[in-house]
Amino acid sequence: MAQTYRFTVNGEDREVSARPDLPLIYVLRNQLGLTGTHYGCGLEQCGACMVLVDDEAVYACTRTMDSVANKSVLTMEGLGTREAPHPLQQAFMEEQAGQCGYCLSGILISAKALLDRNPNPSRSEIATALDGHLCRCGAHTRIIRAIERAART
């Protein structure tokens, strides 16, 4: 049965009605219109759906609603806008880090979680932080460079 959940999304208080076992991704995309969070596999294998829950990067494709009640969620839309991009988004644009771009929203989120806890990561620390993500286009080296650039700014 559907229940009412309160939580914060990108700094705003939200109230939604959802089944307890409903994965967060459906609420974000279909109820709140935050479609920057992408579905790739639904299996915790690709990272396209990554969001922050209380500052921790988690897979929105499997994280259920009951586990995010009263917590704070950040999606890529909460980072910045085209006009006022977050330093990470800015760095990705400057490095042209991406090809099709489908993987990028999730990667931005893991990158944010990484820089929040380690403002000066090495190349291998970045690669490790992105281990939960796949990029089929092969934009890896640019993505790593963009995160290094964001760390410098």
Next chain:
Amino acid sequence: MINQLPASVAINPRFDTWLRFQAGRTVRVATGKVEIGQGVVTALSQIAAEELALDLAQVVMLSGDSDAGPNERYTSSSLSIMDSGAAIRAVCAEARALLAARAALRLNCAVEQLTVAEGVFAVDGAASGVTYWDLADEIDWTQAATGTAAPKDAKDYRIVGKSIPRDDLAEKLTGGAFIHDWLPDDLLHARILRQPGPGAVLQELDEAAIKRAAGGTEVLRSANFVAFVGADEQAVEAAAAIAPGLAQWHGAPSISPGQQEADWLRGQASDDRRYGAPDGAGAGDLVQATFSRPYVAHASMAPSCALALFRDDHLTVWSHGQGMHPLRLNIAKVLDLPESAVTTRHMYGAGCYGHNGADDAALDAALIAVRMPGRHIRLQWRREEEFGFEPFGPAMLIDMSIRVDQDGKPADWTAEIWSPTHVQRPLADSGSLLAAEALKSPPSAQISDDPPEERGGGGTRNAKPYYDIPNSRIIHHLVTDPPVRTSALRTLGALPNVFALEAMMDELANRAGDDPLAYRLSLLSDPRARGVLEAVAARAKWPERGPGGESRGLGLAFSRYKNMAAYAAVAVAVSVDEEVRLKNIWVVADAGLVINPDGIRNQLEGGAVQGASWTLKEQVTMQGAGVTSLDWDSYPILRFAEVPEIEAVVMDQPGQPSLGVGECSVAPTAAAIGNAVAHALGIRIHHMPLTRQRIMASLLR
């Protein structure tokens, strides 16, 4: 280039198909090619802005619209800049000339006195105030372009040749910009129960159980096509997830374990062709080896998706496919609608790397929409559907036999290739849209074919050496009845063929006691081919390479894509213990005139990573009723920690025509890895992927 009408203009001659002068001092420029992550729409906008002497911001691109834009078939084969770029250049140059002629009349001056910037004319350098938009109405844009106006001289380029950042990337980095992210208010979600294979008949489906498990979901059924539709996406997804277990099929495929291997192809029914020299005379030593690559997947990051709306007897389909005009034709045929009753529009999807499930998903959505008029239907494939039902890159088996002269140089070269077809795009080639097979009257079986040699071939792509070899021939067995559907995957047969060809070059060099680079150069007369090889060798510090055999290897390879597009040389450094670890990749390409250098570097890097992934890790597995590699665990690809530093360099050739570049780094990367691993181990591995298992087996031998 002058006076020769680009092919795309010949098919779409009217100016107004390409250009529209619109409010706000902007020009809408249309292309039939679409953005699939390769940055092509940005590059085309640079060409338009250049020829029309506009600011980039004044160019508004319209891409992939079956009603309002040109028909340029598919965005494939690294042809977008050659096709659409040439067309846009010619049409824009001619439009500028027509406008200048009108301006001269209006301003009572000679055309030679005019210059134009941002669409505003000046006479002898003095601003006239007269603009394109003042004059545009005086010209009949329904007339045909003739291709007779001279385009700008490359030395005057201001925008072409610059690394302009991609507009679509900014959009994708700040919000939901994909077709997947468009959720109209009246939308219904949909999923499919896939027919396991052509000819399979649905005997039983427990619809009641499905409805119980997925409240509010409707089950649509027509012959062997079954769809689940509803407002609640997760319920619809749940219905599709349990449906396969509640369905009984008759005549589902039955694949035996050996069929997934390239080996199986030898001796299967095939359509045989031969190209090149007649059978060679038998002098000199014969060097022989067999190479293979298994079935591989496009494996897009996003499951295929489409939206469709049937309203007032008109069907509109939104798709991330590679060709909106062919898609319109194909959908109209299956639905028995006139083409004029169907509109297809492109929206961004995840990278597809060739013919994946995108078009099939579009038909799925259309089939549902015509049965549920008035609502937007949003159809999405499931992850296992994407892995299970995309058309795969075919397995290939290659026998090389080379006769060597007294100097150790190849005198007579034979590549004998077994491969299923590399192109089954619907109608245009030899395939059908997937769901058409499930309808009451499925399309008749079609004879599989490959792209013709003059378009670069399919299974034969790049099998002919670009080196100076007196006699070479290709024997091509087009295997007609493979266990799975196959179609275009980035580079078609070039990856396995170049892997084999460049391995043989290394083997022949070793045999002759020559350095592999020097050996290649001794057989290459084309200076541009030599140029990329020499440049990549310098970057990789080739002279310091050493004898190898100590778990560290450096290998290089060259190919000119399709033997007529961009030149690329790649060097790869590896270390090998039980597994291959990539240390560095260097890529040097010569693509003629470069529109957007950073865009090309991005493509070269991505191609290298994807080529490496196919070479080291990927194989589609299958057994019983179908494919068994249905997720990212069973179909692993290269990961962040496995991708090395990559240096990609584009040689500047402003005087040369642009050459297709999007695929050129893939095959030589595969080959350079093969050569680097052989250098590291002192043993060659002939069969892809170069997995831990194969390395261990070869070390034990």
